[in-house]
Amino acid sequence: MTTPGQISKGCTQTPVLRERGQHEVFCGLTSIIWLHRMMPDSFFLVVGSRTCAHLLQSAAGVMIFAEPRFGTAILEETDLAGMSDAQDEIDREVDRLLSRRADIRRLFLVGSCPSEVIKLDLAKAAERLNARYAPKIRVLNFTGSGIETTFTQGEDSCLAAMVAAMPSSDTAGLVIAGGLPDVVQDQMLDLLDRIGVKDVRLLPNRSSDEEFGIGPNTHVAFVQPFLGETYDILVRRGAHPVSAPFPFGEQGTTAWLKAIASRFGISSDHVDAVTEPARLRARKAVAQASEPLDGKRVFLLPDSQLEVPLARFLSRECGMELVEVGTPYLHRDLVGCDLAQIADCPTLSEGQDVEKQLDRVRAARPDLTVCGLGLANPLEAEGLATKWAIELVFSPIHFYEQAGDLAGLFARPLRRRAMLQVAAE
Amino acid sequence: MKLSVWTYEGPPHVGAMRVATAMNGLHYVLHAPQGDTYADLLFTMIERRNHRPPVTYTTFQARDLGSDTAKLFRDACQAAYERFKPQAMIVGASCTAELIQDDPGGLGAALGLPIPVIPLELPSYQRKENFGADETFLQIVRTLAKPTDRSARVSCNLIGPTALGFRHRDDITEITALLNDMGVEVNVTAPYGATPADITRLGAAHFNVLMYPETGESACRWMERTLDQPYTRTIPIGVGATKDFVEEVAALTGCIPRLDTDRLRLPWYSASVDSTYLTGKRVFIFGDGTHVATATRIAREEMGFEVVGIGCFNREMARPIRALAKDIGVEALISDDYLEVEGRISNLAPELILGTQMERHIGKRLGIPCAVISAPVHVQDFPARYSPQMGVEGANVIFDTWVHPLVMGLEEHLLHMFREDPEFNDAAGPSHHAHGAKQVSDAPDPIGAQIIWLDEAERELRKVPFFVRGKARRNTEAFAEARGDSQISVETLYEAKAHYAR
Numbered sequence: 001m002t003t004p005g006q007i008s009k010g011c012t013q014t015p016v017l018r019e020r021g022q023h024e025v026f027c028g029l030t031s032i033i034w035l036h037r038m039m040p041d042s043f044f045l046v047v048g049s050r051t052c053a054h055l056l057q058s059a060a061g062v063m064i065f066a067e068p069r070f071g072t073a074i075l076e077e078t079d080l081a082g083m084s085d086a087q088d089e090i091d092r093e094v095d096r097l098l099s100r101r102a103d104i105r106r107l108f109l110v111g112s113c114p115s116e117v118i119k120l121d122l123a124k125a126a127e128r129l130n131a132r133y134a135p136k137i138r139v140l141n142f143t144g145s146g147i148e149t150t151f152t153q154g155e156d157s158c159l160a161a162m163v164a165a166m167p168s169s170d171t172a173g174l175v176i177a178g179g180l181p182d183v184v185q186d187q188m189l190d191l192l193d194r195i196g197v198k199d200v201r202l203l204p205n206r207s208s209d210e211e212f213g214i215g216p217n218t219h220v221a222f223v224q225p226f227l228g229e230t231y232d233i234l235v236r237r238g239a240h241p242v243s244a245p246f247p248f249g250e251q252g253t254t255a256w257l258k259a260i261a262s263r264f265g266i267s268s269d270h271v272d273a274v275t276e277p278a279r280l281r282a283r284k285a286v287a288q289a290s291e292p293l294d295g296k297r298v299f300l301l302p303d304s305q306l307e308v309p310l311a312r313f314l315s316r317e318c319g320m321e322l323v324e325v326g327t328p329y330l331h332r333d334l335v336g337c338d339l340a341q342i343a344d345c346p347t348l349s350e351g352q353d354v355e356k357q358l359d360r361v362r363a364a365r366p367d368l369t370v371c372g373l374g375l376a377n378p379l380e381a382e383g384l385a386t387k388w389a390i391e392l393v394f395s396p397i398h399f400y401e402q403a404g405d406l407a408g409l410f411a412r413p414l415r416r417r418a419m420l421q422v423a424a425e
Numbered sequence: 426m427k428l429s430v431w432t433y434e435g436p437p438h439v440g441a442m443r444v445a446t447a448m449n450g451l452h453y454v455l456h457a458p459q460g461d462t463y464a465d466l467l468f469t470m471i472e473r474r475n476h477r478p479p480v481t482y483t484t485f486q487a488r489d490l491g492s493d494t495a496k497l498f499r500d501a502c503q504a505a506y507e508r509f510k511p512q513a514m515i516v517g518a519s520c521t522a523e524l525i526q527d528d529p530g531g532l533g534a535a536l537g538l539p540i541p542v543i544p545l546e547l548p549s550y551q552r553k554e555n556f557g558a559d560e561t562f563l564q565i566v567r568t569l570a571k572p573t574d575r576s577a578r579v580s581c582n583l584i585g586p587t588a589l590g591f592r593h594r595d596d597i598t599e600i601t602a603l604l605n606d607m608g609v610e611v612n613v614t615a616p617y618g619a620t621p622a623d624i625t626r627l628g629a630a631h632f633n634v635l636m637y638p639e640t641g642e643s644a645c646r647w648m649e650r651t652l653d654q655p656y657t658r659t660i661p662i663g664v665g666a667t668k669d670f671v672e673e674v675a676a677l678t679g680c681i682p683r684l685d686t687d688r689l690r691l692p693w694y695s696a697s698v699d700s701t702y703l704t705g706k707r708v709f710i711f712g713d714g715t716h717v718a719t720a721t722r723i724a725r726e727e728m729g730f731e732v733v734g735i736g737c738f739n740r741e742m743a744r745p746i747r748a749l750a751k752d753i754g755v756e757a758l759i760s761d762d763y764l765e766v767e768g769r770i771s772n773l774a775p776e777l778i779l780g781t782q783m784e785r786h787i788g789k790r791l792g793i794p795c796a797v798i799s800a801p802v803h804v805q806d807f808p809a810r811y812s813p814q815m816g817v818e819g820a821n822v823i824f825d826t827w828v829h830p831l832v833m834g835l836e837e838h839l840l841h842m843f844r845e846d847p848e849f850n851d852a853a854g855p856s857h858h859a860h861g862a863k864q865v866s867d868a869p870d871p872i873g874a875q876i877i878w879l880d881e882a883e884r885e886l887r888k889v890p891f892f893v894r895g896k897a898r899r900n901t902e903a904f905a906e907a908r909g910d911s912q913i914s915v916e917t918l919y920e921a922k923a924h925y926a927r
């Protein structure tokens with residue numbers, strides 16, 4: 001076995017199967033479900049259709065709030081007829097919203113397929129509203145439309161819009177890009193602090209008061225692999241990305257920390273010394289939790305773009321054999337290090353033709369299929385164990401203390417099948 | 426433009442999906458962007474269907490818009506036909522495709538497939554899910570159903586049940602048995618479980634039973650006009666309504682009105698002294714028009730409640746609901762604005778809400794118990810057990826369901842997912858009753874009394890979801906004790922977590 005830091009080609013040269021057919025993936029609006037929780041002072045106003053509102057509601061799954069911090073301004077027949085008043089309508093809805101929600105400091109106008117097809121200019125709307133509400137409220141726009149974005153790309157497009165609006169700065173420091181659950185974020189900050197990395201900034205930040213600048217002395221480490229556009233704009237603004245595998249599992253986390261440490265002149269030995277207990281713990285937890293996964297075959301359908309880093313974790317740390325790794329987009333800048341550490345991946349696919357891909361799943365009969373919610377139960381009914389991918393986006397899975405949980409998420413469907421003694425018909 | 430936070434109904438193409446998914450041998454080709462595939466999960470997750478909905482989405486992207494989205498549509502139709510070999514296809518556009526005006530109906534027809542290709546015109550920016558289901562089923566029926574000889578024995582069609590319907594699965598069983606008891610056979614149930622071939626046989630029935638006007642009324646009207654089939658107006662939900670339904674069927678068919686009430690328990694349960702406390706309970710009723718109207722009658726005549734307000738979210742039912750409200754001297758609320766419904770409930774301060782999953786959440790916030798009587802549905806509305814709303818067993822189920830929140834206060838929820846949001850916190854608790862909610866204690870066990878939790882560890886522990894926090898605390902203490910530690914740090918907490926990792 002190669003060590004995590006070792007340079008090898010892994011699967012970087014594997015030919016990519018590119019498919020274009022029916023995509024069975026959510027659109028970027030879905031990201032709002034977790035983004036609004038990571039930015040408690042923000043409201044996400046989708047300008048779209050009843051379908052968009054229904055998607056958000058269905059993806060949220062439960063309806064708990066009196067008024068969540070997201071909503072849909074539903075376009076009506078009258079808005080479609082003449083464009084001039086659509087901008088006025090946005091102003092009216094925003095005024096009404098902001099007068100009711102005094103707690104809002106950041107407002108995101110989110111584009112959808114209908115708003116883009118009718119060429120409703122949300123950038124213009126954001127600019128106008130910004131002029132009206134600054135400095136109390138910051139108004140930005142991004143797209144979550146299904147014709148431009150899939151699932152997690154909504155976060156990418158949101159963060160890219162935030163980066164574009166950031167001031168320039170020469171201050172040296174590290175920016176961590178990618179949303180994380182609080183508990184994981186705290187652990188990460190603690191790890192970085194103990195290693196000796198100071199002045200860490202977070203994107204997205206929890207509050208607009210924590211605003212910071214970007215410039216040639218900014219270093220960026222990514223904790224989510226789906227941030228291609230954010231990556232590009234950060235690089236354009238002079239920031240220096242840290243390439244590393246993603247911090248999943250013990251090996252991923254260690255490699256990620258070491259890559260950052262080395263950027264700041266901190267030795268790898270120091271990282272080892274500081275993280276030793278956590279590494280041991282993580283290794284033990286993964287070993288325990290991944291027992292049912294060892295030697296099993298896994299097929300990942302394209303969903304969240306977490307697929308490549310997870311495939312690395314599953315193959316390198318949990319002993320799984322990869323059948324196919326599918327991803328909506330393959331950003332080599334971001335997942336190159338993970339790809340390099342995957343020793344063997346027979347099929348690497350980008351895009352999707354869901355019917356053909358399901359034919360491949362049926363032919364391969366993997367022990368575990370990682371897929372979206374629309375496909376999970378139908379595959380289970382065909383006798384195939386599945387793990388729904390959306391849980392991987394909502395659950396704390398990064399860094400050492402979650403390494404065992406991450407393996408456990410994949411192991412649970414297999415453990416469950418082993419336990420059940422009554423067959424489903 | 427209208428700001429919407431939660432919606433009672435999806436877009437009309439979701440209604441069309443409810444029809445397509447309910448049927449067998451029918452395929453729906455929907456011109457739509459990839460994100461619209463989310464609708465599959467409504468069926469596979471909420472209803473736990475073990476098959477994907479029979480829907481092919483063209484999933485066009487921005488880059489296709491400049492080129493040829495019409496070709497994408499044609500290719501998708503052709504591929505769907507070849508792969509699924511359906512008996513008939515329905516074709517249409519979602520909201521986005523409606524804007525690009527590719528004319529799926531025309532494109533589908535031009536393919537010259539050897540099966541009926543039925544075009545759907547569902548105006549996404551004007552209408553909603555129930556309309557979509559009703560209109561889709563009408564189009565299928567008017568394309569496929571033909572006049573035929575009536576069956577030798579008295580028979581009827583059950584019209585209106587769809588996928589994702591509120592207890593449709595069990596209502597079909599109940600009503601089929603009830604009709605069989607009267608000597609009436611069911612010719613075809615549709616859309617639920619029907620094939621396009623079955624639809625061609627609809628005309629053999631002597632009459633139609635309109636189970637759900639929301640999704641079946643247009644088709645029943647059409648069949649009345651074109652196939653000369655009368656249809657029933659009474660929705661057999663509740664004891665009184667079920668008896669009226671039996672009378673109505675008898676009048677239509679000349680059969681003897683017969684209802685087996687051996688298993689009917691609602692009247693006695695309601696009369697028994699234990700139910701005295703239900704007397705005059707103030708209830709607010711909200712949902713789809715059909716379920717609200719039937720629930721209003723049950724509440725007043727069979728449970729002895731006082732109905733303080735009613736309303737429905739589907740505008741198509743505004744007229745009958747307004748008339749009913751006038752009859753019983755309350756104001757009707759016709760709205761699909763969730764905040765407006767919440768406002769009304771909070772003004773009326775009822776003691777019980779009979780509503781949808783939306784009102785269940787309103788009730789939770791306001792501390793008012795709620796029983797669910799209508800779509801929009803939730804995974805809980807598809808129980809494993811038999812639990813119809815219609816007929817004799819339906820009445821029993823309704824008695825239990827309505828009384829349950831009053832007695833116990835329901836509850837469980839995925840609170841943990843949202844527990845850190847400013848709008849919500851642990852203290853609201855897992856109970857349906859916001860007031861007097863009891864927290865499951867996660868206080869230290871006596872065994873851990875000598876072990877000290879350091880502040881930081883205590884804070885970390887609070888990040889653990891409340892329903893497993895007690896267990897996490899006990900495990901950590903047991904772990905620390907076994908190691909002979911006297912203090913628990915964050916480190917200990919995670920050591921213990923790793924130790925117990927499964």
Ligand code: SF4
Pocket residue numbers: 027028029048049051052053055111112113114144145146147458459460461520521
């Ligand atoms: S795919 Fe487009 S129309 Fe559909 S929900 Fe997403 S943004 Fe809205």
